[in-house]
Amino acid sequence: MNTHRGSTAFGAALGSVLLLALGVDAKAADIYDYDSGLKGGYEVPPPPPPSDRGIYIKGYIGQSNTDVGSIYTDGFATNDFTVHHKDIKSSPLYGIGIGWRARHWLRFDGTFEYRGDAAFFAHDSYPAGATFPAGTNEYTADVKSWLGLANVYWDIYNWCGITPYVGAGIGWATISVEGLKDINNVTSASWYGADKTQTNFAWALYAGASIDVSPQVALDLSYRYADLGSAKSGVVTNAVTGDSYSGVQIKDITSNDFLFGVRYKFDSPAPVAYAVK
Numbered sequence: 001m002n003t004h005r006g007s008t009a010f011g012a013a014l015g016s017v018l019l020l021a022l023g024v025d026a027k028a029a030d031i032y033d034y035d036s037g038l039k040g041g042y043e044v045p046p047p048p049p050p051s052d053r054g055i056y057i058k059g060y061i062g063q064s065n066t067d068v069g070s071i072y073t074d075g076f077a078t079n080d081f082t083v084h085h086k087d088i089k090s091s092p093l094y095g096i097g098i099g100w101r102a103r104h105w106l107r108f109d110g111t112f113e114y115r116g117d118a119a120f121f122a123h124d125s126y127p128a129g130a131t132f133p134a135g136t137n138e139y140t141a142d143v144k145s146w147l148g149l150a151n152v153y154w155d156i157y158n159w160c161g162i163t164p165y166v167g168a169g170i171g172w173a174t175i176s177v178e179g180l181k182d183i184n185n186v187t188s189a190s191w192y193g194a195d196k197t198q199t200n201f202a203w204a205l206y207a208g209a210s211i212d213v214s215p216q217v218a219l220d221l222s223y224r225y226a227d228l229g230s231a232k233s234g235v236v237t238n239a240v241t242g243d244s245y246s247g248v249q250i251k252d253i254t255s256n257d258f259l260f261g262v263r264y265k266f267d268s269p270a271p272v273a274y275a276v277k
Contacts, residue, residue, distance in 0.1 A: 052101055052104050052265075053100075053101050053102065053103070053267070054100070054101055054265050054266060054267030055098070055099070055100055055265070055266050055267060056098070056099050056100075056101065056109075056263050056264060056265040056266065057096070057097070057098050057099075057263070057264050057266070058096065058097045058098075058099065058109065058111070058220070058261050058262065058263045058264070059095070059096050059097075059261060059262055060094075060095050060096075060097075060111075060113075060220065060259050060260060060261025060262070061092065061093065061094055061095075061259070061260060061261070062092070062093045062095075062257050062258050062259035062260060063090055063091070063092060063093065063257065063258050064090060064091050064092075064093050064115050064116075064118070064255045064256075064257050065090050065255060065256045065257070065258075066087075066088035066089075066090070066091075066118060066143075066253060066254070066255045067087075067088075067253070067254050067255070067256075068086040068087060068088055068120075068122075068250055068251070068252065068253060069251050069252025069253070069254070070083065070086065070251045070252065071083055071086050071122050071124070071139070071248060071249060071250055071251065072248075072249040072251060073182075073236075073245060073247070073248050073249070074245040074246055075126070075245065079126045079127070079129065080126065080127055081124050081125070081126045082124060082125050082126070083122065083123070083124045084123045084124060084125065085121065085122060085123040086121070086122040086123075086250075087120070087121050087122070088118050088119070088120050088143050088250075088253065089118050089119045089120075089121075090118070091115060091116040091117060091118035091144075092116045093113050093114065093115045093116060093147075093257065093259075094113060094114050094116075095111050095112060095113030095114070095147075095259075095261075096111070096112060096113075097109045097110055097111035097112070097151075098110060099151075099263075101265070104155070104158075105154060105155045105156070106152070106153070106154065106155070107152070107153040107155060107165075107167075108150075108151065108152050108153075109150075109151050109153075110148070110149070110150050110151070111147075111148070111149050111151060111169075112146070112147070112148045113146070113147050113148075114144075114146055115144065115145045115146070115147060115255075116144065117142050117143075117144045118142070118143050118144065119140070119141075119142065119143075120139070120140065120141040120142070120143045120177070120180075120250065121138075121139070121140055122138070122139040122248075122250075123136065123137070123138050123139070124136065124137050124139075125137075133186060134186070135184055135185065135186035135187065136184070136185045136186065137182055137183065137184055137185070138182075138183045138185060139180065139181065139182050139183075139248055140179075140180070140181050140183075141177050141178065141179055141180035141181070141193070141233060141248075142177075142178045142179050143175065143176070143177055143178075143231065143250070144175075144176050144178070145173055145174060145175040145176065145228060145231075146173070146174045147171065147172075147173050147174075147202060147226065147228065148171045148172050148173075149169035149170065149171035149202065149204055150169060150170060150171055151167055151168065151169035151204070151206070152167060152168060152169070153165050153166070153167035153206065154166055154167065155210075158212075161211060161212040161213075162209055162210070162211055162212075163209060163210045163211075163212070163218075164207075164208070164209045165206070165207075165208055165209065165210065166205075166206060166207050167205070167206035167207075167208075168203070168204065168205050168206065169203065169204040169205075169206070170201075170202070170203045170204075171201075171202050171203075171204075172199055172200065172201060172202055173199070173200050173201075173202035173226075173228035173229055174197060174198070174199045174200075175197065175198060175199075175200070175228060175229070175230075175231040175253065176195065176196070176197040176231075177193070177195065177196055177197075177231050177232065177233040177234075177248075177250065178195040179193075179195070180192070180193030180233040180234075180236065180247075180248055181193070182236055182248065189238060189239075189240070190238070190239045190240075191236045191237060191238050191239065192236065192237060192239060193233035193234055193235065193236040193237075193247060193248060194233065194234025194235050194236075194237075194247075195233075195234055196231075196232055196233055196234040196247065198230075198231060198232060200228060200229025200230065201229060202226065202227060202228050202229060203226070203227050204224050204225060204226040204227070205224065205225045206222055206223070206224050207222065207223050208220060208221055208222025208223060208259070209221060209222070210263065215265070216264055216265045216266075217262065217263070217264055217265075218262070218263045218265075219260075219261075219262060220259070220260070220261040220262065220263055221259070221260055222258075222259045222261075223256070223257070223258055223259075224255075224256075224257040224258075224259060225254070225255070225256060225257075226254065226255045226257055227252075227253075227254050228253045228254065228255065229252075229253060230249060230250060230251045230252060230253060231249075231250045231253060232247045232248065232249045232250065233247040233248045234247055235247060236248060
């Protein structure tokens, strides 16, 4: 009796499992075709593109090609001086920075760089006066500077890992004029200037391109136009007589810089879970 009831219960349970299994298989067959994939418009969406937002650091080297707008000394106010030549020679530069990519097309960073020791040369002449003959002056000095900028960049388009961009920056430039000499070629008088450092508002414009070598690393090649402001030596003193004047101004210093750098992005995109429709 109990055996019969147990057999009946087992048979009923087995039948229920078979019916359930057949129903599930039938429903699965309605949704999924094993030859062509999901049926009825169901599809697996492609994974979303990895986020390129995040913090990055950069290092760069380059060459500055500096121009001088004009020079000025106290003597220019009392005589008709003609400036024949004024120049700051090219020098290496070295910089570091930290930045944030806010969008795939928008970046911000702050940079700080040392612009190496560069030679300054200038030459002027003046006509004779009532008590002195005509003469010329030759000026030499060493000029070095530090440049700090807050920059913003527009990454225009990424094509096969190459991204052209433009940018702009504002900040400050600290310029030192050291070891200035003023030699008068007619009288052979020698004048020596004290070292002096001054800080100015500075701004820059960029155009360049980066090349992705991995999701975290990009090489960067760019051109930058930078306006550094003006600089001035300290008091310039005659080595023999002790006479002096306030200094030599080097005005409107600008630079055409060529930069090569490496950017490293810290944040890697996290895996993203998504639902099947």
